[in-house]
Amino acid sequence: MSELQGLLRDTAERLFADRATPQVLQAAEDGGWPNELWTAIVEHGLHQPFGSSGAAGIDAEGADWSDLYALLFAAGRWALPLPLGETAIAGRALLDGGLTLPDTALGLAAQSDLDLDQRGRISGTTARVPWGAAVPYVVARAGRRDGTQLVLLPTDGVERRLDRNVAREPRDDLTFENVVPAAICPWPQGWPAERLRDLAALLRAAQIAGALDRVLDITVTYAGERKQFGRAIGKFQAIQHQLAELAGEAAASAVAAETGFRALDDGRDPWFAIAAAKARTSEAAGRGAAIGHQVHGAIGFTYEHHLHYLTRRLWSWRTEFGNARAWSTAIGTRAVSRGASRLWPDLVAGA
Amino acid sequence: MSDLAFAPCTLPEGAEALRAEVRAFLVEELADYPARRRAETWSGASRDFSRKVGGRGWIGMTWPRQYGGAERTTLERYVVLEEMLAAGAPVAAHWIADRQSGPLLLRYGTEEQRRSIVPRIARGEVQFCIGMSEPDSGSDLASVRSRAVPEGNGWRLDGRKVWTSGAHEADYMIALFRTAAQGEDRHAGLSQFLVDMSLPGITVRPIVDLAGQHHFNEVLFDGAVLPADALIGGEGQGWQQVTQELAFERSGPERFLSCMQLVNEMVRMAGARQDDAALAAIGRLVAHLSVLRQMSLSVAAMLERGENPAVEAALVKDLGAVLEQSVPEIAADVFDVEPMLDSTGDYVQVLAYLTQVVPSYSLRGGTREILRGIIARGLGLR
Numbered sequence: 001m002s003e004l005q006g007l008l009r010d011t012a013e014r015l016f017a018d019r020a021t022p023q024v025l026q027a028a029e030d031g032g033w034p035n036e037l038w039t040a041i042v043e044h045g046l047h048q049p050f051g052s053s054g055a056a057g058i059d060a061e062g063a064d065w066s067d068l069y070a071l072l073f074a075a076g077r078w079a080l081p082l083p084l085g086e087t088a089i090a091g092r093a094l095l096d097g098g099l100t101l102p103d104t105a106l107g108l109a110a111q112s113d114l115d116l117d118q119r120g121r122i123s124g125t126t127a128r129v130p131w132g133a134a135v136p137y138v139v140a141r142a143g144r145r146d147g148t149q150l151v152l153l154p155t156d157g158v159e160r161r162l163d164r165n166v167a168r169e170p171r172d173d174l175t176f177e178n179v180v181p182a183a184i185c186p187w188p189q190g191w192p193a194e195r196l197r198d199l200a201a202l203l204r205a206a207q208i209a210g211a212l213d214r215v216l217d218i219t220v221t222y223a224g225e226r227k228q229f230g231r232a233i234g235k236f237q238a239i240q241h242q243l244a245e246l247a248g249e250a251a252a253s254a255v256a257a258e259t260g261f262r263a264l265d266d267g268r269d270p271w272f273a274i275a276a277a278k279a280r281t282s283e284a285a286g287r288g289a290a291i292g293h294q295v296h297g298a299i300g301f302t303y304e305h306h307l308h309y310l311t312r313r314l315w316s317w318r319t320e321f322g323n324a325r326a327w328s329t330a331i332g333t334r335a336v337s338r339g340a341s342r343l344w345p346d347l348v349a350g351a
Numbered sequence: 352m353s354d355l356a357f358a359p360c361t362l363p364e365g366a367e368a369l370r371a372e373v374r375a376f377l378v379e380e381l382a383d384y385p386a387r388r389r390a391e392t393w394s395g396a397s398r399d400f401s402r403k404v405g406g407r408g409w410i411g412m413t414w415p416r417q418y419g420g421a422e423r424t425t426l427e428r429y430v431v432l433e434e435m436l437a438a439g440a441p442v443a444a445h446w447i448a449d450r451q452s453g454p455l456l457l458r459y460g461t462e463e464q465r466r467s468i469v470p471r472i473a474r475g476e477v478q479f480c481i482g483m484s485e486p487d488s489g490s491d492l493a494s495v496r497s498r499a500v501p502e503g504n505g506w507r508l509d510g511r512k513v514w515t516s517g518a519h520e521a522d523y524m525i526a527l528f529r530t531a532a533q534g535e536d537r538h539a540g541l542s543q544f545l546v547d548m549s550l551p552g553i554t555v556r557p558i559v560d561l562a563g564q565h566h567f568n569e570v571l572f573d574g575a576v577l578p579a580d581a582l583i584g585g586e587g588q589g590w591q592q593v594t595q596e597l598a599f600e601r602s603g604p605e606r607f608l609s610c611m612q613l614v615n616e617m618v619r620m621a622g623a624r625q626d627d628a629a630l631a632a633i634g635r636l637v638a639h640l641s642v643l644r645q646m647s648l649s650v651a652a653m654l655e656r657g658e659n660p661a662v663e664a665a666l667v668k669d670l671g672a673v674l675e676q677s678v679p680e681i682a683a684d685v686f687d688v689e690p691m692l693d694s695t696g697d698y699v700q701v702l703a704y705l706t707q708v709v710p711s712y713s714l715r716g717g718t719r720e721i722l723r724g725i726i727a728r729g730l731g732l733r
Contacts, residue, residue: 240727244727333634
């Protein structure tokens, strides 16, 4: 782990542990924007790690993708009820396009069908935008083929259809009608058309890895404290083996997600690493959540206990921006079209 | 945060050039080697092949030059191993000696053993086997009863080892014997010995596995006499030495690539059909394999740095075995094709073979239950 990565993780871990309390999580679920928590994040400069905010030890060059992984892993660990990763990734897209960052939370409209008319106005719908109704701007791709543009769109006054995932995180459809972008630039060079969606999938992979890591933490702790039949349940082999399996799923998820971010830093085509990350973590999410609940017993099924803030996110994130099957099919399609003789060389090359 | 950490590993400069060399070597050497044989991966043995690998300097790669090694890094060795396994090369004749016995002799052997035996391992000339399990000692290794008793200037061996892979072909065995009666400390009183398999008083009998193959053996010791210097390391230190050895044994690429030939054949099968279930299954396996490879590389890097990743190694082996064992299940599910022993198709033959042998993957080198116990201890539960 680089120095900056360690610093970011420690800063975020402390801040979130301190501020993303069950009370704050519950208030967010009841429909409020956790403003104090967001303000604290902004004060630490964590919302724009790629910008030269100067906070949290980030130098003028800004963070790299692996640094962002450390931050998002921590966000996942603490079930952060804010679009932190979305803001960071949308900001990075704007920076790569040479645009200026607004100092606000940003929406990542990664599942969009937006037209760009000749007068530069945007119309169309973007589906299930995280906190879409709460953020002042979203970043999206608009237009077709050669004319594809990266746009920053104001959300003020657009038609909204509010919805929530099972973790009660806002996922809002936004419909734009002849909206003038707040900023616009050609689609960044070298970015495939689906890059925003790929990055959103990788964001969820990192959050899943973080959430599984914390499910492991609290489940191991609980197994050491809860006594039945005269001893801690963690002393029973049946429990130990489930926790070992959970540890495996958590570790594999962390490696899968981090590899995706490293591929972005290395400047190679990150598609396979991202696809593998989302496929692997999405599979782990369900198994890990199930083990966490089984070991916690009835108490973990109550709203009062905090396990569900993690597990309901795991059940949501695994299907957002492509489920395990969708990404696996994409990987398999590519592998089969390239043929058996390329299978191993591609695997080694991470391609 | 969990203490189990798998830091990303970057292969050293020159690794890709080495990889290209190994691939070119394998293409030439294995040109006519059929898929069914490739599926045996590291249980397939060819002394001739091992001598050629030794001739290229790819056995004992990390060992000192004065003992026949090449003084290369653990990660360069990793590259050679994974290429051999991915190609399904018959590496069994040098595998155990390269992975375990050579490093053990370098660490605990006498100077005479280091000079006389280790360079021959590096040349691919000698084959080793490992004598650990006994009829009543499987996962509970500390309960071994075979005894080594001082006699004259040496040791007299009596007892019985089972499941000894390759004992019928091996020149030497590294064997765990009891040198003191079992006391309160279950792990005390065990010692490791270098056994010359040609000595009188040693009988090797085949144990044929369910697929009809002869890899395992029962090895009987009936008063075989070893010289004094056959004791490896400290008398009574056998347990500590063996457990160190196992960390090296558990994390390598052989712990997730054993079914690679079947994955290859599945890709060929899917190429001829348009079947989303097959594509998804293959993609899932590829995603898992790539993640396991990163984890395994991370453990190799820890070993290179001199750390002791025993828990991480157990975790990789456990995840790897689960995945490997799932491959024939998945193949049988997505392709409605029967595994056959005598048909000529590569897919049906590889599937028929691997379907039968995969149960051993979560037994060899530590059962799933033992590994999960090690992981649980690493989590602080024991």
